[in-house]
Amino acid sequence: MTAETALxxxxxxxxxxTLFESGLSHEAFRxxxxxxxxxxxxxxxxxxxxxNLVKYEDVLQVSRHPxxxxxxxxxxxxxxxxxxxxTQAANGNGKMLITMDPPRHVKLRRLVNKGxxxxxxxAMEPHIRQITRKxxxxxxxxxxxxxxxxxxxxxxxxxxxxxxxxxxxxxxxMFQLTNKVLGAGxxxxxxxxxxxxxxxxxxxxxxxNMGTMQMFGFFAQQLMNRKEHRREDLISLLVDxxxxxxxxxxxxxxxxxxxxxxAGNETTRNGISGGLVSLFEHPAERARLQADMSLMPSxxxxxxxxxxxxxxxxxxxLEDTEIRGQRIAQGERVVMWYPAVNRDEDVFPQAQRFDIxxxxxxxxxxxxxxxxxxxxxxxxxxxxxxxxxxxxxxxDIELNGPVERLRSTFIGGIKHLPVRFSPER
Amino acid sequence: xxxxxxxxxxxxxxxxxxxxxxxxxxxxxxxxxxxxxxVPESQRGQVDAAIRLCPRQxxxxxxx
Ligand code: HEM
Ligand code: SF4
Numbered sequence: 221m222t223a224e225t226a227l228x229x230x231x232x233x234x235x236x237x238t239l240f241e242s243g244l245s246h247e248a249f250r251x252x253x254x255x256x257x258x259x260x261x262x263x264x265x266x267x268x269x270x271x272n273l274v275k276y277e278d279v280l281q282v283s284r285h286p287x288x289x290x291x292x293x294x295x296x297x298x299x300x301x302x303x304x305x306x307t308q309a310a311n312g313n314g315k316m317l318i319t320m321d322p323p324r325h326v327k328l329r330r331l332v333n334k335g336x337x338x339x340x341x342x343a344m345e346p347h348i349r350q351i352t353r354k355x356x357x358x359x360x361x362x363x364x365x366x367x368x369x370x371x372x373x374x375x376x377x378x379x380x381x382x383x384x385x386x387x388x389x390x391x392x393x394m395f396q397l398t399n400k401v402l403g404a405g406x407x408x409x410x411x412x413x414x415x416x417x418x419x420x421x422x423x424x425x426x427x428x429n430m431g432t433m434q435m436f437g438f439f440a441q442q443l444m445n446r447k448e449h450r451r452e453d454l455i456s457l458l459v460d461x462x463x464x465x466x467x468x469x470x471x472x473x474x475x476x477x478x479x480x481x482x483a484g485n486e487t488t489r490n491g492i493s494g495g496l497v498s499l500f501e502h503p504a505e506r507a508r509l510q511a512d513m514s515l516m517p518s519x520x521x522x523x524x525x526x527x528x529x530x531x532x533x534x535x536x537x538l539e540d541t542e543i544r545g546q547r548i549a550q551g552e553r554v555v556m557w558y559p560a561v562n563r564d565e566d567v568f569p570q571a572q573r574f575d576i577x578x579x580x581x582x583x584x585x586x587x588x589x590x591x592x593x594x595x596x597x598x599x600x601x602x603x604x605x606x607x608x609x610x611x612x613x614x615x616d617i618e619l620n621g622p623v624e625r626l627r628s629t630f631i632g633g634i635k636h637l638p639v640r641f642s643p644e645r
Numbered sequence: 646x647x648x649x650x651x652x653x654x655x656x657x658x659x660x661x662x663x664x665x666x667x668x669x670x671x672x673x674x675x676x677x678x679x680x681x682x683x684v685p686e687s688q689r690g691q692v693d694a695a696i697r698l699c700p701r702q703x704x705x706x707x708x709x
Binding site for chain 1: 701
């Protein structure tokens with residue numbers, strides 16, 4: 221045991237964002253899997269309690285029964301006791317693909333999913349490679365950079381903004397606003413709040429709400445513009461789509477845009493940056509990969525398992541039910557912890573080993589079933605192309621300072637990742 | 646026994662084809678087709694694996 225494993229069952233509080241920021245969460249999950257696989261986090265002053273799922277089979281059970289475990293009351297762990305404490309984003313509960321239950325869910329998904337199938341994704345590879353090369357051109361002469369700001373965040377941003385038909389000039393704003401919404405709890409993004417008030421729950425709420433409202437303002441403008449001039453993009457497609465014979469409402473379309481820009485940006489970014497950190501931390505695996513780049517597809521899967529860029533999704537039980545013999549009452553919230561199930565010793569042999577050739581590797585980083593990640597194909601492709609190009613061009617890239625993690629229980633994020641490499645001349 | 650793919654859910658991930666190549670085939674439209682009416686005893690295990698692995702939970706045994 222290392223020095224930092226002084227953590228005991230009694231200390232574990234999965235509402236504590238700093239547990240994730242510090243990286244101690246993996247140790248907490250290891251203890252929970254062994255000692256308390258279904259644990260209850262009690263209510264706090266303003267938020268309800270919830271069940272924590274850390275075993276693979278339990279997350280399968282919940283994901284496979286959307287008729288029992290609903291997404292419509294929100295997919296994050298926090299549910300305010302007092303409805304007045306709800307965030308702006310919570311107004312999207314029941315209105316977004318990700319917060320919608322059957323039977324409407326699959327109908328909405330079918331409006332867009334042809335653009336996300338393996339075939340559609342494969343057709344985008346040359347374009348994604350071109351964007352990646354341009355990004356690497358931008359850092360090549362410098363010999364060092366913040367890999368998150370200059371590279372890892374920029375590829376997913378360009379891809380999703382491109383699909384939505386947003387102009388280059390708006391991309392930095394999208395980066396800023398998605399940080400505010402999904403990084404609301406991190407003082408670095410609480411720039412609308414006076415400095416001495418940052419780091420509080422109030423500051424987090426204000427930041428998330430500000431980001432959400434600004435996003436809506438922005439997309440309302442885009443929508444107006446598409447209604448006048450259709451283009452070849454997802455927003456135009458939604459404008460012309462029908463569900464059960466009706467056009468989508470403006471509100472439906474705006475929530476869809478909100479979901480796509482967040483889901484497309486804040487996840488793959490951390491798959492790329494978290495992947496690079498994992499490879500830095502496992503030099504033998506990295507050397508194996510660099511010696512044989514044909515291992516890239518399985519390396520990407522192992523990175524997804526290891527990093528689990530989305531930390532949790534939650535559901536609410538619609539009826540009294542049972543998981544692993546534990547009674548779950550109607551109305552109670554269950555939280556599926558992806559980094560925990562992806563290292564479940566009962567499913568993955570040598571689960572604590574980072575092995576870029578692991579097969580089989582049926583990790584749940586993208587969830588499974590009804591809400592299986594719509595963008596999984598793009599995320600995998602972006603990660604593969606990025607690492608192929610990066611290691612071809614900068615084979616000696618290495619860490620050049622401290623890795624700064626996001627303070628969040630929802631996104632396993634990296635904010636800053638200083639790297640250095642031999643510059644190109 | 647008969648197995649069915651729900652075409653509304655299937656998004657062409659192809660895990661089924663890998664798990665049970667004699668039973669499933671991905672069409673040009675990115676939707677998986679079932680190749681046999683009655684899955685032979687010897688392939689039922691493979692189909693169970695496909696059901697388990699399908700990311701969209703689109704495959705099921707047809708209840709008689
Ligand atoms: C490594 C990157 C990514 C990870 C780890 C990830 C993870 C996830 C997870 C775990 C879910 C399941 C939600 C649930 O069960 O409640 C999900 C859903 C979703 N993801 Fe991703 N995602 C990634 C990238 C992307 C990208 C690039 C896009 C868009 C281009 C995207 C769009 C979506 C959408 C729209 C949903 C909702 C699907 C539904 O509810 O039917 N994701 N994602
Ligand atoms: S694994 Fe599922 S989603 Fe993929 S092709 Fe087969 S049936 Fe379709």
